[in-house]
Amino acid sequence: MMPPLQDSASLLTRRPIDYSFCSLVTKPALYQAMVQSFAAAGFDAESCEFIHVDNTLASVADGYSGLNQMIAKAEGRYVILAHQDLLAIETKAKLDSVLVRLTQVDPAWAVAGNAGCDALGRQYTRITDRHGFNVKFPGDAARVMSLDENFIILRKDAALGFSEDLCGFHLYGTDIVFQAHLRGRSAYAVDFHLEHLGAGKIDQSFVTCMQAFQRKYRQFGPRLQVKTPSTRVSLGARSFGTWLWQRKLARRVARGETAAWSHKLKRLTAALADLWYRRVLRKAYRLEGLALDLSADAPLALRKALRRGRHLQGEAAMIAKHLRPDLAVVLQGSALSLLQGHIRRATGGNHELFLQQSLEANMPKGGFALVTAQANLLYDLLQDRPEVLAPCSVIILSLHPADLHDSGRSVSGFLASARHNGFAVVETDGAAVVLRRAA
Secondary structure, three states: OOOOOOOHHHHOOOOOOOEEEEEEEOOHHHHHHHHHHHHHOOOOOOOEEEEEEEOOOOOOOOOOHHHHHHHHHOOOOEEEEEOOOEEEOOOHHHHHHHHHHHHHHOOOEEEEEOEEEOOOOOEEEOEEEOOEEEEOOOOOEEEOOEEOOOEEEEEHHHOOOOOOOOOOOOOHHHHHHHHHHHOOOEEEEEOOOEEEOOOOOOOHHHHHHHHHHHHHHOOOOOOEEEEOOOOEEEEEOOOHHHHHHHHHHHHHHHOOOOOOHHHHHHHHHHHHHHHHHHHHOOOOOEEOOEEOOOOOOOOHHHHHHHHOOOOOHHHHHHHHHHOOOOOEEEEEOHHHHHHHHHHHHHHOOOOOOEEEOOOOOOOOOOOEEEEEOOHHHHHHHHHHOHHHHOOEEEEEEEOOHHHHHHOOOOHHHHHHHHHHOOEEEEEEEOOEEEEEEOO
């Protein structure tokens, strides 16, 4: 069962409250996992409260009205508006320090989050989601014009709320930023790492919210083009690009193409770039100075990374830094076969390289290091067959969160299982994660 809404009488004995978490709940199991995750990260019952609106059986409140109701009930110094499918990675102590530093830099800040865009359209994101592990931006904070809705922090003393004349489940993050600006306050994306299990959805309700948002704010201030983490909105400014983007969006939604069609556009753009690279510029894909003969169905992401010289760049750097000549190496996963040269250089060719699709048999005698892209298989071993990894002292993992999320798992759960078995994360570089067994 979900924790009940807190009443004012029960709060009298718990003050002061640092954080009030407010969530709209449609899936109780996800919400319970979110609450437990934050409690384990130090957001305990003594200093925090968790409030929710139950939308399980029907949508009784939306992102504007429902969150306003909970903000009014909240007693914390900070009100956190959190999606039900979030998991904590960093601690309460980290968020405390982030907000203290932000207040020192800008005492007038009123709202913050982990993802947003500034006035120039540059995006600042601190997250692990299905699109990437440990995504970060330079610095501790960046002033923004919009915020993603997955995690929003309000200063209670700023007395902010969402527009009463808007409704739905989209763009309320940008609405609260605009409400802050109308009161002379500021908004920031901040360095607080979370895992988000969900994926964005673009459907007719999204288009309706976007159109209503534009009608409302066109009457205020200068003519603007505002970029959000999920869309672009035009507030009186004339932009052919924004008009065309929104027109295509509305048409695709009207045809029932409710999938993330923007990803289709990105794939088309990448395919055209690939064609230009190979046919017009007559360049070949190369790795380590060797030309690669890619198949016609090779992923566009791979082609893009090769063009930019970034394919497996993080993994190669971690291999050079963390593999020792005295350790045998097990390489698992055909996607990482291109790293064999890096492994041999790092180990001085002192051991035969074990190419394994499974870690059940034919393992090297004695200690070994593991280089793998199979996060789910590694998770299974950590949970069910930890003895197989007992001789392993170093793991270099190419971590792609979508693999775990598609299996109903989380990066946070995987890392917790690794810690339980004596491994600690010592370094990350893009998708590359290095886990080392404690001595």
